[in-house]
Amino acid sequence: MADDDADFIVVATTRPETMFGDTAVAVNSKDNRYSEFVGRKIKLPLTDREIPIIADSVIDVEFGTGAVKVTPAHDMEDYLIGQRHQLEMLAVINGKGRMENVPIGYQGLKVAEARERVLADLQSRNLIVKKEDYTHKIPKCYRCSATIELIPSLQWFVKMNDLAKKAIDPVIEGKIKFYPKRWEKAYIDWLGQARDWCISRQIWWGHRLPVWFCEKESDKYFISIKKPAKCEICNNCEPRQSEDVFDTWFSSALWPFAVMGWPKQTKDSMSFYPTNILSTARDIINLWVARMVFSAVELTGCVPFTDVIIHATVTTKDGKRMSKSLGTGIDPIEMVKKYGADSTRFGLSWQASESQDMRFGEGDIMAGKKFCNKIWNASRFVFQMIEGAEVISKDEPKPATMEDQLILSAFRKVSVNINESLCCFRFDQAIQEIYHFFWHQFCDIYIEKAKSQMKEPEISKNTKLVLAYILLGSLKILHPFMPFITEEIYQMFPIRSKEAIIIEDWPI
Ligand SMILES: [Zn+2]
Ligand SMILES: [Zn+2]
Structure with a gap:
């Protein structure tokens, strides 16, 4: 403890290397073992940075020692705890999967290398109580199976409250019908609890965000579809366009009217918009159907179609998913x-x-x-x-x-x-x-x-x-x-x- 070197807390973790990003140790408020520690500060080993000990009801007293390290920058659960307790976000893994903002000996190491070194250093200081195997879930890239690290970054979001309602109402009012009808529930349930929608992506393919940042005041920006003649913020710089692109579903959500020439009134849009039938698979009801509906209602004032057919997904004879990479597909x-x-x-x-x-x-x-x-x-x-x-x-x-x-x-x-x-x-x-x-x-x-x-x-x-x-x-x-x-x-x-x-x- 910061106020008494004889006192200490043992935490269990699967991520020793992210300890440099810890900004608290959390315990359950009902856990008597730790009540005398809550509100005090603890020195983080290997750095001696002082972090608070906090109490939160989500902490599982049965897990490990009942005390957990909190890394708001690299763990979703910890992020939420951090929000509740106004904890600092300290990112220690960068976009290239290497350590940063860490003591000099760890700087630039890959995550796995840093883990080994942290363990060795803790060991040599006699700070490890025990090691045991633990099975848990780790997010993996669907293409290359690399481990995915959560890192804080600046992103653009669409507020969902009003838009969700715009997508729910037409279905409740019967202006849009699903076949089979049971999918209406899945659609409404998802929209009812949809979180704000992150629409920016850091990849190369896609519609680039029409957002321009001022070179002089880099946190200020304005919107322009075309390359602007001058900076709308300072009037006196060469503004820089965001390199982010839209989530592919953001672009796809505009499809029903974008293909008709929207925002112009065209012969096509007058003849064929709104459309009537959308046929699709159940796994993109939320990703695509819901977003087409609220985008259309918001931007064109009408529902984009009236009937949604959710067709069965064709599987193999024994019910497995057809997939090219698994070789289970059948070429029609x-x-x-x-x-x-x-x-x-x-x-x-x-x-x-x-x-x-x-x-x-x-x-x-x-x-x-x-x-x-x-x-x-x-x-x-x-x-x-x-x-x-x-x-x-x-x-x-x-x-x-x-x-x-x-x-x-x-x-x-x-x-x-x-x-x-x-x-x-x-x-x-x-x-x-x-x-x-x-x-x-x-x-x-x-x-x-x-x-x-x-x-x-x-x-x-x-x-x-x-x-x-x-x-x-x-x-x-x-x-x-x-x-x-x-x-x-x-x-x-x-x-x-x-x-x-x-x-x-x-x-x-
Ligand atoms: Zn990958
Ligand atoms: Zn400017």
């Missing part, structure tokens, strides 16, 4: 080469349910290929049967037989169901419904019946109309899921004045 191009684009699209749509993850199965893509063959063969068969038919009307034909009536009403029913599925973005339900209708009701039953109906002269003409009508309607419904094969068949369809199936009227 490979699937397209193997089974065709329509089959791949069919298989993925088939699996796209409301679940969070969708385990990728090649089986559904294989089924898609079989279905393509079925559509192709059935269409050729129908074309043979309707050959020589007069101009085929697009209107629903009148039924001449019981079978005609059954297939026409079944088609009406699936069309209505599919519309409902598509309106709530249940692509899996829609494709499964048209698949079963086409294969089982149209091919297995009606086409078979039609073969005999064609032999009866008085109903054969009407049968052709029903065949053509159901095939054409099915192709239209299938088109969004299997665009190539349906367009190909449509182009062979014996109807006058057609252009492309994509601009045909939807069946119902």
Whole structure:
């Protein structure tokens, strides 16, 4: 202790080298072992700098000795303690991962080297009570696995209170809907507790901050999109632009209107903004969706879209994340080469349910290929049967037989169901419904019946109309899921004045 050399406190730490940045020792206020020490000062070994002993309720009496060193500059928990007790922030690790503001013998050492030297020096002064293994979490770089050090730095923040409300309100009011709806809760919960948003980054790629610092009064700055003709602070210097760039999500948040030419009123923005549907993955609801919403409301006065589809994440067969570096990914191009684009699209749509993850199965893509063959063969068969038919009307034909009536009403029913599925973005339900209708009701039953109906002269003409009508309607419904094969068949369809199936009227 500063006031009595005989008194001392033992602390447990995994970071001996950051002791040079310690600005307090903290104990729990209810810990009787230390009550006589609180409020006094202690000499920090190796430097003899004096630091206070403070009491804070977050200190765990069970951890180590119940007394911990507090390094506000290099630990988040300690930073918060420092804020509560107005402790000094003393940074001892610099941006290059080397020691600074430390006694001369440690200056410039790498963190790991400094740790060894501090331990050796404490040892030689007989200041180490014991060493033991301790398992704990250390932040690592996701690219190179290097240890990440927290260091204090000057950053720019966006205040979140008002903006969070601007993003929450439209969802509560139903102006923006999530599909599946359960993601609305995740969105609102996150925004409800969002901390101020750090938008500056010290990397090279990105939009550079339009912030200019005065050369004479370096803590003063002004905003200018273009290189300013003169310094707005002193009127008499060459101002220096900040080298920081925006967080990539800050730029991405502007996307819905920035691409339309904002802040100008353009033909694009007038035609296409606000947009309607945003489709994305659940892991960027907070990073991207929420920020697009409040940026749009704040800067353009309206919500950027009305429907947010959170689609399932495709995982491997056994539920693992698909990743290029782990080699667990499946290249869709490979699937397209193997089974065709329509089959791949069919298989993925088939699996796209409301679940969070969708385990990728090649089986559904294989089924898609079989279905393509079925559509192709059935269409050729129908074309043979309707050959020589007069101009085929697009209107629903009148039924001449019981079978005609059954297939026409079944088609009406699936069309209505599919519309409902598509309106709530249940692509899996829609494709499964048209698949079963086409294969089982149209091919297995009606086409078979039609073969005999064609032999009866008085109903054969009407049968052709029903065949053509159901095939054409099915192709239209299938088109969004299997665009190539349906367009190909449509182009062979014996109807006058057609252009492309994509601009045909939807069946119902
Ligand atoms: Zn790294
Ligand atoms: Zn200036």
